[in-house]
Amino acid sequence: MQDKVGAAPAGGENLLFLTDDQLRRGIEAMFFAYRAFTADPDMILTELDYGRAHHRAIHFINREPGLTVTALLDVLGVTKQSLNRVLRTLIEDGLVESRIGRRDRRERQLYLTEKGALLERRLSEAQRARMRAAYRAAGPQAVAGFRQVLEAMMDQETLRQYHALREMPE
Amino acid sequence: MQDKVGAAPAGGENLLFLTDDQLRRGIEAMFFAYRAFTADPDMILTELDYGRAHHRAIHFINREPGLTVTALLDVLGVTKQSLNRVLRTLIEDGLVESRIGRRDRRERQLYLTEKGALLERRLSEAQRARMRAAYRAAGPQAVAGFRQVLEAMMDQETLRQYHALREMPE
Protein backbone atom coordinates (compact mmCIF):
# COMPACT_ATOMS: atom_id res chain seq x y z
CA MET A 1 0.00 0.00 0.00
CA GLN A 2 2.70 2.45 -0.98
CA ASP A 3 1.61 5.88 -2.00
CA LYS A 4 4.22 7.17 -4.38
CA VAL A 5 3.46 9.72 -7.01
CA GLY A 6 6.05 9.06 -9.65
CA ALA A 7 6.77 9.85 -13.26
CA ALA A 8 4.80 8.00 -15.90
CA PRO A 9 6.35 4.61 -16.59
CA ALA A 10 6.36 4.93 -20.37
CA GLY A 11 7.54 8.54 -20.14
CA GLY A 12 4.96 11.13 -21.09
CA GLU A 13 6.65 14.53 -20.99
CA ASN A 14 5.76 16.15 -17.76
CA LEU A 15 2.75 14.01 -17.02
CA LEU A 16 2.46 12.19 -13.76
CA PHE A 17 1.23 8.69 -13.39
CA LEU A 18 -1.70 8.94 -11.01
CA THR A 19 -3.84 6.02 -9.99
CA ASP A 20 -7.47 6.46 -9.05
CA ASP A 21 -6.44 5.23 -5.63
CA GLN A 22 -3.94 8.01 -5.13
CA LEU A 23 -6.48 10.56 -6.23
CA ARG A 24 -9.12 9.11 -3.95
CA ARG A 25 -6.82 9.51 -0.98
CA GLY A 26 -6.31 13.14 -1.86
CA ILE A 27 -10.05 13.59 -2.08
CA GLU A 28 -10.63 11.98 1.30
CA ALA A 29 -7.80 13.97 2.84
CA MET A 30 -9.50 17.16 1.64
CA PHE A 31 -12.80 16.05 3.13
CA PHE A 32 -11.49 15.18 6.56
CA ALA A 33 -8.98 18.02 6.75
CA TYR A 34 -11.63 20.56 5.91
CA ARG A 35 -13.80 19.26 8.67
CA ALA A 36 -10.97 19.54 11.17
CA PHE A 37 -10.10 22.93 9.76
CA THR A 38 -13.53 24.35 10.60
CA ALA A 39 -13.99 22.50 13.89
CA ASP A 40 -12.40 25.04 16.24
CA PRO A 41 -14.24 28.13 15.04
CA ASP A 42 -17.44 26.11 14.79
CA MET A 43 -17.30 25.38 18.51
CA ILE A 44 -16.87 29.03 19.40
CA LEU A 45 -19.63 30.02 17.00
CA THR A 46 -22.09 27.48 18.39
CA GLU A 47 -21.66 28.94 21.86
CA LEU A 48 -22.67 32.32 20.52
CA ASP A 49 -25.51 31.02 18.34
CA TYR A 50 -23.73 31.93 15.15
CA GLY A 51 -22.86 29.74 12.19
CA ARG A 52 -20.14 29.45 9.60
CA ALA A 53 -21.84 32.06 7.49
CA HIS A 54 -21.26 34.63 10.24
CA HIS A 55 -17.63 33.62 10.46
CA ARG A 56 -17.07 34.07 6.75
CA ALA A 57 -18.66 37.50 6.77
CA ILE A 58 -16.59 38.59 9.78
CA HIS A 59 -13.42 37.23 8.22
CA PHE A 60 -13.71 39.16 4.99
CA ILE A 61 -14.96 42.37 6.60
CA ASN A 62 -11.92 42.27 8.85
CA ARG A 63 -9.75 41.53 5.87
CA GLU A 64 -10.90 44.56 3.94
CA PRO A 65 -12.61 47.08 6.18
CA GLY A 66 -15.12 49.23 4.34
CA LEU A 67 -15.88 46.71 1.65
CA THR A 68 -19.36 46.94 0.22
CA VAL A 69 -22.16 44.42 0.45
CA THR A 70 -21.81 43.64 -3.24
CA ALA A 71 -18.10 42.98 -2.93
CA LEU A 72 -18.75 40.68 0.01
CA LEU A 73 -21.43 38.87 -1.95
CA ASP A 74 -18.95 38.29 -4.72
CA VAL A 75 -16.26 36.65 -2.60
CA LEU A 76 -18.73 34.61 -0.63
CA GLY A 77 -20.63 33.44 -3.66
CA VAL A 78 -24.06 33.47 -2.04
CA THR A 79 -27.25 35.38 -2.69
CA LYS A 80 -27.91 38.71 -1.08
CA GLN A 81 -30.98 37.35 0.67
CA SER A 82 -28.86 34.74 2.31
CA LEU A 83 -26.11 37.15 3.29
CA ASN A 84 -28.61 39.73 4.44
CA ARG A 85 -29.94 37.65 7.26
CA VAL A 86 -26.47 36.98 8.57
CA LEU A 87 -25.44 40.60 8.22
CA ARG A 88 -28.58 41.82 9.93
CA THR A 89 -27.95 39.76 13.06
CA LEU A 90 -24.31 40.84 13.13
CA ILE A 91 -25.34 44.49 12.93
CA GLU A 92 -28.11 44.06 15.53
CA ASP A 93 -25.65 42.37 17.86
CA GLY A 94 -23.21 45.23 17.43
CA LEU A 95 -20.41 43.27 15.76
CA VAL A 96 -20.61 44.94 12.38
CA GLU A 97 -21.27 48.53 11.44
CA SER A 98 -22.83 49.48 8.11
CA ARG A 99 -22.00 52.99 6.94
CA ILE A 100 -23.41 54.73 3.92
CA GLY A 101 -20.85 54.81 1.11
CA ARG A 102 -18.85 58.00 0.72
CA ARG A 103 -18.46 58.05 -3.04
CA ASP A 104 -21.75 56.33 -3.76
CA ARG A 105 -24.43 56.77 -1.18
CA ARG A 106 -26.26 53.65 -2.38
CA GLU A 107 -23.41 51.50 -1.17
CA ARG A 108 -23.05 50.26 2.37
CA GLN A 109 -19.52 49.99 3.65
CA LEU A 110 -19.00 47.34 6.27
CA TYR A 111 -16.73 47.60 9.30
CA LEU A 112 -16.16 45.49 12.38
CA THR A 113 -16.89 47.20 15.67
CA GLU A 114 -14.50 46.63 18.56
CA LYS A 115 -16.72 43.83 19.71
CA GLY A 116 -16.67 42.36 16.21
CA ALA A 117 -12.91 42.65 15.96
CA LEU A 118 -12.61 40.85 19.28
CA LEU A 119 -14.62 37.89 18.03
CA GLU A 120 -12.71 37.91 14.77
CA ARG A 121 -9.44 37.57 16.63
CA ARG A 122 -10.81 34.80 18.77
CA LEU A 123 -12.05 32.86 15.74
CA SER A 124 -9.03 33.41 13.53
CA GLU A 125 -6.57 32.70 16.30
CA ALA A 126 -8.20 29.32 16.86
CA GLN A 127 -7.92 28.58 13.18
CA ARG A 128 -4.38 29.93 12.90
CA ALA A 129 -3.27 27.83 15.83
CA ARG A 130 -4.28 24.68 14.01
CA MET A 131 -2.78 25.85 10.74
CA ARG A 132 0.42 26.87 12.50
CA ALA A 133 0.75 23.48 14.14
CA ALA A 134 0.14 21.71 10.84
CA TYR A 135 2.65 23.90 9.01
CA ARG A 136 5.27 23.28 11.66
CA ALA A 137 4.68 19.58 11.70
CA ALA A 138 4.89 19.31 7.92
CA GLY A 139 7.76 21.69 7.24
CA PRO A 140 8.30 24.54 4.79
CA GLN A 141 8.59 22.47 1.67
CA ALA A 142 5.32 20.70 2.40
CA VAL A 143 3.66 24.05 3.03
CA ALA A 144 4.74 25.31 -0.37
CA GLY A 145 3.33 22.20 -2.00
CA PHE A 146 0.13 22.47 -0.03
CA ARG A 147 -0.47 25.97 -1.33
CA GLN A 148 0.46 25.03 -4.88
CA VAL A 149 -1.99 22.16 -5.05
CA LEU A 150 -4.81 24.15 -3.45
CA GLU A 151 -4.35 26.98 -5.91
CA ALA A 152 -4.11 24.60 -8.84
CA MET A 153 -7.43 23.15 -7.75
CA MET A 154 -9.26 26.46 -8.15
CA ASP A 155 -11.04 27.28 -11.36
CA GLN A 156 -10.81 30.69 -12.99
CA GLU A 157 -13.78 32.15 -11.17
CA THR A 158 -12.66 30.94 -7.76
CA LEU A 159 -9.12 32.09 -8.42
CA ARG A 160 -10.46 35.52 -9.22
CA GLN A 161 -12.36 35.67 -5.93
CA TYR A 162 -9.30 34.36 -4.12
CA HIS A 163 -7.12 37.14 -5.46
CA ALA A 164 -9.77 39.85 -5.49
CA LEU A 165 -9.09 41.14 -2.01
CA ARG A 166 -5.41 41.69 -2.68
CA GLU A 167 -6.10 43.90 -5.62
CA MET A 168 -8.85 46.04 -4.20
CA PRO A 169 -8.50 49.73 -4.98
CA GLU A 170 -8.10 52.13 -2.06
CA MET B 1 4.38 40.53 -1.16
CA GLN B 2 6.72 37.58 -1.00
CA ASP B 3 5.40 34.48 0.62
CA LYS B 4 8.38 32.63 1.99
CA VAL B 5 8.12 30.26 4.87
CA GLY B 6 11.58 30.26 6.33
CA ALA B 7 13.38 29.13 9.45
CA ALA B 8 12.99 31.20 12.59
CA PRO B 9 15.40 34.10 12.61
CA ALA B 10 16.67 33.54 16.15
CA GLY B 11 16.87 29.80 15.58
CA GLY B 12 14.33 27.77 17.53
CA GLU B 13 15.09 24.11 16.92
CA ASN B 14 12.75 22.90 14.28
CA LEU B 15 10.25 25.72 14.60
CA LEU B 16 9.21 27.72 11.61
CA PHE B 17 8.73 31.42 11.61
CA LEU B 18 5.15 31.91 10.52
CA THR B 19 3.47 35.28 10.28
CA ASP B 20 -0.26 35.67 10.78
CA ASP B 21 -0.35 36.78 7.19
CA GLN B 22 1.12 33.56 5.87
CA LEU B 23 -1.31 31.57 7.96
CA ARG B 24 -4.23 33.66 6.78
CA ARG B 25 -3.35 32.91 3.18
CA GLY B 26 -3.34 29.22 3.94
CA ILE B 27 -6.75 29.57 5.57
CA GLU B 28 -8.19 31.41 2.60
CA ALA B 29 -6.63 28.93 0.18
CA MET B 30 -8.41 26.13 2.05
CA PHE B 31 -11.70 27.98 1.89
CA PHE B 32 -11.61 28.70 -1.82
CA ALA B 33 -10.04 25.41 -2.83
CA TYR B 34 -12.65 23.44 -0.95
CA ARG B 35 -15.37 25.31 -2.74
CA ALA B 36 -13.81 24.52 -6.11
CA PHE B 37 -13.23 20.96 -4.98
CA THR B 38 -16.94 20.34 -4.41
CA ALA B 39 -18.18 22.36 -7.36
CA ASP B 40 -18.15 19.62 -10.02
CA PRO B 41 -20.03 16.96 -8.07
CA ASP B 42 -22.41 19.61 -6.75
CA MET B 43 -23.51 20.42 -10.27
CA ILE B 44 -24.21 16.80 -11.11
CA LEU B 45 -26.04 16.33 -7.82
CA THR B 46 -28.23 19.38 -8.31
CA GLU B 47 -29.43 18.00 -11.63
CA LEU B 48 -30.56 14.85 -9.85
CA ASP B 49 -32.04 16.65 -6.84
CA TYR B 50 -29.45 15.28 -4.49
CA GLY B 51 -27.09 17.11 -2.17
CA ARG B 52 -23.61 16.72 -0.78
CA ALA B 53 -24.88 14.43 1.94
CA HIS B 54 -25.96 11.93 -0.70
CA HIS B 55 -22.56 12.14 -2.31
CA ARG B 56 -20.76 11.43 0.94
CA ALA B 57 -22.93 8.43 1.67
CA ILE B 58 -22.45 7.04 -1.82
CA HIS B 59 -18.71 7.61 -1.64
CA PHE B 60 -18.18 5.66 1.55
CA ILE B 61 -20.60 2.87 0.70
CA ASN B 62 -18.69 2.36 -2.53
CA ARG B 63 -15.46 2.49 -0.62
CA GLU B 64 -16.45 -0.28 1.75
CA PRO B 65 -19.39 -2.30 0.45
CA GLY B 66 -21.43 -3.89 3.22
CA LEU B 67 -20.54 -1.38 5.88
CA THR B 68 -23.20 -0.84 8.49
CA VAL B 69 -25.21 2.28 9.15
CA THR B 70 -23.34 2.79 12.41
CA ALA B 71 -19.95 2.58 10.71
CA LEU B 72 -21.10 5.08 8.11
CA LEU B 73 -22.38 7.35 10.85
CA ASP B 74 -18.99 7.28 12.47
CA VAL B 75 -17.02 8.40 9.42
CA LEU B 76 -19.56 11.00 8.46
CA GLY B 77 -19.84 12.43 11.93
CA VAL B 78 -23.55 13.19 11.82
CA THR B 79 -26.55 11.89 13.71
CA LYS B 80 -28.24 8.75 12.55
CA GLN B 81 -31.50 10.58 12.05
CA SER B 82 -29.82 12.95 9.65
CA LEU B 83 -28.18 10.16 7.70
CA ASN B 84 -31.34 8.13 7.66
CA ARG B 85 -33.27 10.54 5.52
CA VAL B 86 -30.53 10.65 2.93
CA LEU B 87 -30.21 6.89 3.00
CA ARG B 88 -33.95 6.42 2.64
CA THR B 89 -34.14 8.45 -0.56
CA LEU B 90 -31.13 6.63 -1.97
CA ILE B 91 -32.80 3.30 -1.22
CA GLU B 92 -36.15 4.42 -2.61
CA ASP B 93 -34.44 5.62 -5.77
CA GLY B 94 -32.71 2.28 -6.14
CA LEU B 95 -29.14 3.50 -5.72
CA VAL B 96 -28.42 1.80 -2.43
CA GLU B 97 -29.47 -1.56 -1.10
CA SER B 98 -29.84 -2.20 2.61
CA ARG B 99 -29.49 -5.83 3.68
CA ILE B 100 -30.11 -7.17 7.13
CA GLY B 101 -26.84 -7.99 8.87
CA ARG B 102 -25.73 -11.61 8.81
CA ARG B 103 -24.05 -11.81 12.17
CA ASP B 104 -26.27 -9.31 13.90
CA ARG B 105 -29.75 -8.91 12.52
CA ARG B 106 -30.06 -5.44 14.04
CA GLU B 107 -27.46 -4.18 11.63
CA ARG B 108 -28.10 -3.02 8.10
CA GLN B 109 -25.36 -3.61 5.59
CA LEU B 110 -25.22 -1.09 2.79
CA TYR B 111 -24.37 -1.77 -0.85
CA LEU B 112 -24.53 0.26 -4.03
CA THR B 113 -26.77 -1.10 -6.74
CA GLU B 114 -25.56 -0.96 -10.34
CA LYS B 115 -27.38 2.32 -10.72
CA GLY B 116 -25.73 3.60 -7.57
CA ALA B 117 -22.31 2.50 -8.72
CA LEU B 118 -22.89 4.30 -11.99
CA LEU B 119 -23.61 7.58 -10.24
CA GLU B 120 -20.66 7.04 -7.92
CA ARG B 121 -18.34 6.73 -10.89
CA ARG B 122 -19.78 9.80 -12.50
CA LEU B 123 -19.34 11.87 -9.34
CA SER B 124 -15.93 10.61 -8.39
CA GLU B 125 -14.60 10.89 -11.90
CA ALA B 126 -15.55 14.56 -11.97
CA GLN B 127 -13.75 15.09 -8.70
CA ARG B 128 -10.76 13.01 -9.70
CA ALA B 129 -10.40 14.96 -12.94
CA ARG B 130 -9.97 18.18 -11.03
CA MET B 131 -7.64 16.59 -8.51
CA ARG B 132 -5.61 14.98 -11.29
CA ALA B 133 -5.22 18.28 -13.08
CA ALA B 134 -4.16 20.02 -9.88
CA TYR B 135 -1.67 17.27 -9.04
CA ARG B 136 -0.17 17.39 -12.50
CA ALA B 137 0.08 21.14 -12.48
CA ALA B 138 1.73 21.21 -9.08
CA GLY B 139 4.06 18.25 -9.43
CA PRO B 140 4.88 15.23 -7.24
CA GLN B 141 6.76 17.09 -4.54
CA ALA B 142 3.92 19.54 -4.07
CA VAL B 143 1.47 16.64 -3.89
CA ALA B 144 3.44 15.04 -1.09
CA GLY B 145 3.46 18.32 0.82
CA PHE B 146 -0.24 18.82 0.21
CA ARG B 147 -1.04 15.47 1.78
CA GLN B 148 1.34 16.04 4.67
CA VAL B 149 -0.19 19.36 5.63
CA LEU B 150 -3.75 18.09 5.31
CA GLU B 151 -3.04 15.12 7.52
CA ALA B 152 -1.20 17.27 10.05
CA MET B 153 -4.29 19.44 10.22
CA MET B 154 -6.50 16.59 11.42
CA ASP B 155 -7.06 16.04 15.11
CA GLN B 156 -6.94 12.60 16.67
CA GLU B 157 -10.61 11.87 16.18
CA THR B 158 -10.64 12.97 12.55
CA LEU B 159 -7.45 11.07 11.86
CA ARG B 160 -9.07 7.97 13.26
CA GLN B 161 -12.06 8.36 10.95
CA TYR B 162 -9.71 9.07 8.06
CA HIS B 163 -7.83 5.83 8.61
CA ALA B 164 -10.79 3.74 9.77
CA LEU B 165 -11.77 2.49 6.34
CA ARG B 166 -8.33 1.14 5.59
CA GLU B 167 -8.28 -1.00 8.66
CA MET B 168 -11.73 -2.47 8.58
CA PRO B 169 -11.93 -6.13 9.46
CA GLU B 170 -13.34 -8.56 6.89
Next chain:
DNA sequence: GTATTACGTCAGACTTGTTGACTTTCCAAC
Protein backbone atom coordinates in the same frame (compact mmCIF):
# COMPACT_ATOMS: atom_id res chain seq x y z
C1' DG C 1 -36.61 62.01 -16.94
C1' DT C 2 -35.93 57.44 -17.37
C1' DA C 3 -33.15 53.37 -16.78
C1' DT C 4 -29.92 51.13 -14.00
C1' DT C 5 -27.55 49.93 -9.83
C1' DA C 6 -27.14 48.86 -4.82
C1' DC C 7 -29.38 47.45 -1.15
C1' DG C 8 -33.07 45.68 1.78
C1' DT C 9 -37.16 42.80 2.63
C1' DC C 10 -41.03 39.47 2.35
C1' DA C 11 -42.60 34.90 1.05
C1' DG C 12 -41.91 30.10 0.06
C1' DA C 13 -39.21 26.05 -0.69
C1' DC C 14 -35.46 22.69 0.00
C1' DT C 15 -31.32 20.44 2.12
C1' DT C 16 -29.30 19.03 6.06
C1' DG C 17 -28.50 19.28 10.45
C1' DT C 18 -30.64 18.74 15.34
C1' DT C 19 -33.52 16.31 19.58
C1' DG C 20 -36.99 13.22 21.26
C1' DA C 21 -39.70 9.10 21.16
C1' DC C 22 -40.32 4.57 19.28
C1' DT C 23 -39.51 -0.60 17.51
C1' DT C 24 -36.75 -4.44 16.77
C1' DT C 25 -33.01 -7.21 18.00
C1' DC C 26 -29.38 -8.95 20.79
C1' DC C 27 -27.16 -10.37 24.93
C1' DA C 28 -26.42 -11.24 29.59
C1' DA C 29 -27.94 -11.89 34.36
C1' DC C 30 -31.03 -14.04 36.94
Next chain:
DNA sequence: GTTGGAAAGTCAACAAGTCTGACGTAATAC
Protein backbone atom coordinates in the same frame (compact mmCIF):
# COMPACT_ATOMS: atom_id res chain seq x y z
C1' DG D 1 -36.24 -19.45 29.66
C1' DT D 2 -37.46 -14.84 31.11
C1' DT D 3 -36.50 -10.36 31.69
C1' DG D 4 -34.28 -6.06 31.33
C1' DG D 5 -30.82 -3.11 29.45
C1' DA D 6 -28.16 -1.74 25.43
C1' DA D 7 -27.61 -1.24 20.56
C1' DA D 8 -29.32 -0.44 15.75
C1' DG D 9 -32.39 1.64 13.13
C1' DT D 10 -36.80 4.43 12.02
C1' DC D 11 -40.32 8.18 12.38
C1' DA D 12 -41.70 13.00 13.54
C1' DA D 13 -40.98 17.72 14.39
C1' DC D 14 -38.06 21.60 14.40
C1' DA D 15 -33.98 24.96 13.29
C1' DA D 16 -30.40 26.90 10.37
C1' DG D 17 -29.04 28.30 6.15
C1' DT D 18 -29.28 27.99 1.50
C1' DC D 19 -32.00 29.13 -2.74
C1' DT D 20 -35.53 31.63 -6.16
C1' DG D 21 -38.75 35.18 -7.11
C1' DA D 22 -40.94 39.54 -6.49
C1' DC D 23 -41.05 44.08 -4.84
C1' DG D 24 -39.60 48.75 -2.77
C1' DT D 25 -36.42 52.61 -2.11
C1' DA D 26 -32.72 55.46 -2.81
C1' DA D 27 -28.94 57.13 -5.59
C1' DT D 28 -26.54 57.30 -9.79
C1' DA D 29 -25.96 57.26 -14.89
C1' DC D 30 -27.26 58.47 -19.35
